[in-house]
Amino acid sequence: MPATIRDVARASGVHISTVSRTFSAPHLVNSETRLRVLACAENLGYRPNRAARALITGRTHNIGLIVADIANPFFPPLIKAAESQARHRDYHIFVADTNEDPAAEEDLVHALAKQVDGILLCSPRMSNSLIEQLSREVPLVVINRQVTGLPAVVMDVGQGARLAVEHLTGLGHRELALLGGPRGSWTSREIRRAATAAARSADAALTVLGPNPPTEGGGTAMAEQVRRAGATAVLAYNDLMAIGLIEGLDTLGIRVPQEVSVVGIDDIALSRLVRPKLTTVATPTAAAGRTAVDMLLQHDSAAAHRNRGGNRTVAADDRRTTAQVMLQTELVIRDSTGPHRPATLGRNGSAATTTTADPGPHSPADPGNTAAVNPEAVAS
Amino acid sequence: MPATIRDVARASGVHISTVSRTFSAPHLVNSETRLRVLACAENLGYRPNRAARALITGRTHNIGLIVADIANPFFPPLIKAAESQARHRDYHIFVADTNEDPAAEEDLVHALAKQVDGILLCSPRMSNSLIEQLSREVPLVVINRQVTGLPAVVMDVGQGARLAVEHLTGLGHRELALLGGPRGSWTSREIRRAATAAARSADAALTVLGPNPPTEGGGTAMAEQVRRAGATAVLAYNDLMAIGLIEGLDTLGIRVPQEVSVVGIDDIALSRLVRPKLTTVATPTAAAGRTAVDMLLQHDSAAAHRNRGGNRTVAADDRRTTAQVMLQTELVIRDSTGPHRPATLGRNGSAATTTTADPGPHSPADPGNTAAVNPEAVAS
DNA sequence: GTGAAAGCGCTAACAC
């Protein structure tokens, strides 16, 4: 039923190779002929079969995008941007979800390898060495992870974490907590590293809690531990966890930001919608998606000369374009962070803070304190 | 570099067709031979090239999923469910984003047609007749739309809208507004139809405002009009618009639910996270994704006998499995709806509400008024 | 500028 190149050839009275050229190398065909062929193709509804074409050219014009969890609000903007960029360049995109399972990542790469020109590996949880090995099977661009020798685009979460910690210590907080992300997350390690360093510089204590699932529930579950740790300010692996934590704290009768300040990371759309609006580190996820596609495709131009029976030096050659891009992050201060207020009532291990909205004056024993501010007034 | 069927054949000393059978019809090959072939394949890292296979079998084992906006929180759970279900059945899934553009939908269907076994058309904005026409090119399953003769899975938003209106009128509201969705949306039409009918049954007035973009901004932008319409209760096309509307009303100094009740549709994750928590109609989006994949694949089993040069009755035959599934919805009552409270101060055309939190008495010219309440007290 | 022929990786009759 669907028209083939042969149908068009017959209809326009030329050989199939001329039809082929009309579509893949138009300049090689007489413009009169070309117009005729195009007309026939048009009214037969002919479209080149890309799979068949790929069989011989070695380029599928498809890209794979592997993410940990499509439903995690961090990913959709990235997926959308990648898809959009890909399509502008006439590529289609396979999306696959690993459910945070490292084994699934590997399977997926294998399964997709043959039908794509490359794969975007988003926040992978598997080991660097495995990634490297897989990259010999199919061109890979890694997002949110640095693996030596492979093209990657990462967000500078280290800088973001530093900014966040400085913001917190600047508000007078000295007992910080960090809610770690999932095991195997490069981002989580970077955050931890930078946050630890920044806390030390500011003479603040930082308790690391985790690893945790990168979800709202993961955050909520840690509320009790945050309280036990006596932290007055918390940096979470991502916004979802931060929001979950705020809910958990609320359940414990601990108010944010009056008693505890909370900072998230990512600046997902949700962050402006919850109350208090979340202070967070904005990561350029859409840009990451676009950039990754561009890198893959540039990379891919080289890979196109697939070595039909050739030696394997080609694979090595491809790597020469390898680059690692680091995207800037920035701190967005909203309403979930505020100045440190030492508890004035008892301080018997568990921070004894009243649940009532009572922003009375406190003993400014901590260094770096700023003037007290009515939390209500800040709700912008 | 990647191993081909021929490499495996050579390594295991059999003909390529035996290798082929080992993978596509294992029972047809001697178990000893099979084991040997499998072993060779294994250590050559051979995997059948699905595109090449598709060329001859006519089945790509790929599915297309076309949505209006990946970043709209309504879609990710659906995409995730569809992807998961597809992969369980050994299918990969192309995801494409139309940016709410009907023309893009058509292009995408054409572009994807050849490399998929079928397409899931999600909340399409194009005309029924075009959809029908496209379905002759590639098997289609439509989600959130009913088009005669085509398999579809829809959410029963009509019932949901009715429930929502009944809830609202039950609370004493008599001046309702409906925030319509995007032009071309079947769902929007269904909601409008059901809401109108339900309002009439309850002797309530319903002002329809729209069409609107199905986004937060779309909702925010309508706050002023809602006020002008004098509505005390609003049903929005989706949660995003409902949330946006609440923000917009807040800016106008109108409190939800004290002065205006708002109901959304979809029950996206966000709805429980905003304050006030959103009353909404829960739609089973994940189930819709799964079901649509199942329908497509069942449908596809028939389509597999692609008519190589055959007549076109096959296409007609495929249609016999056509079914339309309607998924139940349910009203989730949270905190954005409350009893009608007649304004007691002036009513000079535009509902005169002060921006300061000053719930003073008003002249009760409007019908159906109840007592005033301190807005602060309700914010749970 | 166009046609002829070979072949991408694979499956599907059909022999044996």
Added chain:
DNA sequence: GTGTTAGCGCTTTCAC
């Protein structure tokens, strides 16, 4: 049970 042969729809030498 396995080998042979013919192609799926297309691109790409190579002649002419």
